[in-house]
Amino acid sequence: MNDVQEISDVVRQRIRGLRQARGWSLDALAARCHLSPSTLSRIETGHRRIDLDQLVALARALDTTIDHLVEPVDDADVIIRPMQHQEPGLTTWVLSRDPAQNAGRHIAKMRITAERRTGPDHQAVHPGREWFMVISGTALLHLGERQIPVATGNAAEFNTMIPHSIGAVDGPVEILTIFDQEGERAHATS
Template sequence: MTQELDLDAVIRARIRGLRLARGWSLDALATRCGLSASTLSRIETGHRRIAIDQLSPIARALGTSIDQLVELTSDDDVVIHPRRNAAHGHTTWLLTREDELGGLVVAKMRITARRRTGALGVHPGHEWFTVLSGTARLQLGERVLLVEEGQSAQFSTMVPHAITAAEGPLEIIVVLDREGRRAHLDPGSGDVEDRAPAPSH
C-alpha cells in the first residue's frame, strides 16, 4: 500500500512539474489532453485517484510516455557512493556509469598509499588523470614523475606503471578507457570494493 501511495505521489509531481516546465496553466493542459481543468487539479493535488485511461492522454499532451510517468527510481541512480579498498590504500567514487561515454569511466580517487612493492601493472590502452590535491607519484617503467596539484598526466598503459601518493593524501580524477576499465573494474572475482580502479597496478 505504501509503494502504491508513493507511486501516486510521484506521478502527480511529474504531471505538475512537466506542466509548469512548459509554462502551461491547468486550462492549457486540459485543452491538450481532453480532460477538465478541475479533474487535472484534483489529480495533481491528490484529491482524485489517477485512472489508467487518464494517464495516456495526459502523457501524450506532456510529450512523455506512461512508462516515464510511472517509473520508480531510487537514490542509487543519482547518489554516488564511495568504494573503499583498504588493502590498496584508496577510496574511489565512480562519476559515470560504467556503460556510458563510449566505454570510458571517470572516477575520483583518494589515495593514501605512498609506495607499493611488487610488479608494476601493464595492460593495453591509455589512462589520464588530473590532480585535485596533493602530489601524485607516477612510475612509468624506470621513470618516476611527480604530478602536482592542478597538473595532469596521460600515458600508455603498455608501459609498466603505478600511481601512488608522494606525500600525504592524494586526490585525483582518473579516466579509464575500455581496457583500463576491464583491468581495474571487471576482475574475475572479488567483492564490490575490489572493482574500483586501483591506484597502483
C-alpha cells in the same frame, strides 16, 4: 498512507516538477499530451486519478519514461555505502551504484600513496576516456612517456588508449575519478 497513494503522490510531484523545470504552463503541457488544462491540473493536485493512457502521454510529452515517473522513493535508493577495495598503494571506493544508469560510467574516490607502482611498466591501455579531479595532494599522471603533475583543485581528462597510470607526489593524493567499465576492469587489475 498506503504504498499506492505514496507512488501516486510521487508521480504527481514528478509530473509537476518536470513541467516546471521546462518552464511550461499547464496549458503548454496539456497541449503536448492532448489533455485539457483542467484535467492536468486535477491530476497534479491529486483531485483526479491518472489513467495508464494519460501516464503514457504525459511521459512521452515530458520526454521521460513511465519507469522514471513511477519509480518509488526510498532512502535506501539514495544513500550509497561504498565498499573499500585495497591493494598496495591504492584504496578505491566506488561511489556509483549502477553503471547502466550512468551511461556505463563508474565514479570512484581513490587514495594513492607512494607504494603504488606507476610508470612505463605499470601503465594500462583500454578503450574510452578517463577524467579525474584531485581533492588533496598532487597526482602524477603518467601518460605515455609524459609525466604531468596535477595539483589539488585541478582536473585531468585523457584518452585511455594512451598508456597511463596515476601516482602520488610527495605524500598521498586523493582523487575523484570517472571511467567506463573497461576502465574499471583495467584499474582493478593494475
